[in-house]
Amino acid sequence: MILLRNFGRSSLTSRASQPALVAVLVVNRAHKYSSAFRADVINLKPRVVHIMAGTNDIAEATGRETDEEIQGYISNIVELAQLHGIQVVLASIPPAADFFWHTGLNPAPRICALNNWLKAYALDQKLTYVDYWSVLSAPDGGMRRDFSDDGVHPNVNGYRAMEPLAEAAITKALQ
Numbered sequence: 001m002i003l004l005r006n007f008g009r010s011s012l013t014s015r016a017s018q019p020a021l022v023a024v025l026v027v028n029r030a031h032k033y034s035s036a037f038r039a040d041v042i043n044l045k046p047r048v049v050h051i052m053a054g055t056n057d058i059a060e061a062t063g064r065e066t067d068e069e070i071q072g073y074i075s076n077i078v079e080l081a082q083l084h085g086i087q088v089v090l091a092s093i094p095p096a097a098d099f100f101w102h103t104g105l106n107p108a109p110r111i112c113a114l115n116n117w118l119k120a121y122a123l124d125q126k127l128t129y130v131d132y133w134s135v136l137s138a139p140d141g142g143m144r145r146d147f148s149d150d151g152v153h154p155n156v157n158g159y160r161a162m163e164p165l166a167e168a169a170i171t172k173a174l175q
Contacts, residue, residue: 037077042084048173049081050130050166052091054114055152058107059099067110071117078125087173089166090122092133096152097142108141130169135161 041049056062057070074090081088092115096107115133122129136158138144143151147158154162 037080041086042080046086048087048089048170050089050091050170051077052093052132053077054093054111055096058093058110058114059102059105061102067114067117070114071121074118075121078127082125088125088127089130089169089173090118090127091130092118094152094154095133095137095141095143097138097140099152100150112141128169128173130165132162132165135165
């Protein structure tokens with residue numbers, strides 16, 4: 001069973017009576033997600049959770065947040081997963097040179113800094129880290145045009161580029 005959480009909607013595949021193998025999270029706002037984590041992930045009892053979070057926090061979707069606050073939200077989600085015996089795949093924040101809904105923030109350097117923290121945190125916590133940023137990024141730190149229609153969200157080509165990385169990371173976490 002796979003759970004995809006994106007923009008407040010959940011979509012389940014497979015039979016609900018089967019235990020979840022992997023829960024995949026694309027978190028809209030990390031600070032709001034930690035409270036929904038129990039219902040959306042822990043109660044499914046998956047073996048692995050794949051977490052991608054931070055874009056909308058950096059975009060100040062609900063106000064300015066420091067890097068330390070974002071790190072704290074992600075750490076809380078990871079700790080909850082670990083407490084419940086769920087292996088974690090922690091993903092890099094995808095590249096963005098700007099946000100069409102909140103322009104002028106110059107997010108690329110901040111995304112790089114948070115990705116450096118995510119990678120180090122994953123290593124320190126013995127998590128599987130998946131680096132989508134390196135595959136999706138353009139030289140300016142934004143998303144490659146062939147991988148996104150809006151410069152922020154991956155399109156079909158972007159997801160195709162991400163797929164083998166996700167599969168490899170989940171397979172590693174399941175071992």
